Amino acid sequence: MITVEEILNAHDLRNTGCRKFILSELLKNDAALSENELKGPYPDLFDRVTFYRTLKTLEEKGIIHRIVLNDNSVKYALNRHHQEYEEMHSHFHCEKCDEVLCLSGKTKFEAELPKDFIKHEVYVVIEGFCADCVHQS
Secondary structure (H helix, E strand, O other): OOOHHHHHHHOOOOOOHHHHHHHHHHHHOOOOEOHHHHHOOOOOOOOHHHHHHHHHHHHHOOOEEEEEOOOOOEEEEEHHHHOOOOOOOEEEEEOOOOOEEEOOOOOOOOOOOOOOOOOOOOOEEEEEOOHHHHHHO
């Protein structure tokens, strides 16, 4: 398993407390995490500006990606989930437990853009119920 230090070194980033904290939380979880879920029991460990700048830096370096849900809430996931695939991939959001997972495999999404339009990003979020929530019903 890759370490936080290896991730930061691979992207030529300094090993700061906030970067280490965010990456270690994401490494511990298979699911994507919201800002509040990332902070967990330590909501005041880092000031807001440091925390948000760190998220932005990690996203700009391609270490994490943001997932915008239908209610406009945002969760973050490590890019390790889709290293072997194209950049575009799907996500699954459980409407009951709020868990968000990166789905492996290529996303097939074809849209014909108007002439001279250029695609930058495509977000695909599949809404439904995860297996745990289905079995609880």
